[in-house]
Amino acid sequence: MPSTTRRRALSGAAALLTGFAGCSGESSSGSSYPPEEVGSVETDPESYSLRNPSAEPVVWTGERPTPREDEDRRHYRHHTFVTGPDDAAGLSVADVPGVDEARAFLDATDYDAATVYVEQQTVQECFAPELCHVRWSEDDIETSYARRYRDADVACETDAEDTIATLIRIPEAFDPSGIDSYGSSYGSGTCEERNARLRRRQNESRRAE
Secondary structure: OOOOOOOOOOOEEOOOOOOOOOOOOEEEEOOOOOOOOEEEEOOOOOEEEEEEOOOOEEEEEEOOOOOOOOOOHHHHHHOOOOOOOOHOOOOEOOOOOOOHHHHHHHHHHOOOOOEEEEEEEEEOOOEEEEEEEEOOOOOOOEEEEOOOEOOOOOOOOOOOEEEEEEEEOOOOOOHHHHHOOEEEEEOOOOOHHHHHHHHHHHHHHHOOO
């Protein structure tokens, strides 16, 4: 089911990526956080999520993306950004609950001040990732999630997978053409705990300068 973050939903950028695996502990996909935090960070960013009850794309540009036959579905990735109304109009969205709200999220974006990054992920059916923060620089972008079980009244199977597309508002208008590194981490801790660890790393990096 569609969901908005704890803060209000607004703004735009789109990116597709698929890659959550495992049931407990800490895991990551793509690059991990560097020893020194470089770039900008937004904790508890504004976002909107769409869930497809199948391991199929939720959002895409151009032709609908499909993984190669020999490609591990959990590591399939595709990224794109929305930097203006034309980009938003060019996005295709699967017939899933919340499409109108997702469109409104993009339409409400002030693209002079923000970029929307849509991160698309295949997740185990019984889990619902909670976005904790996004970090970006001129050449890379990374996200951090807390893994949550879905509500007890939601029927699910441990070996089944859904696809979640998260539209994330980055509060900066920038040219994403230079970004060539993508990463995402997730674990069983709360967002408060994960963001606190991020702040500690930042403080340690500042003291080391």
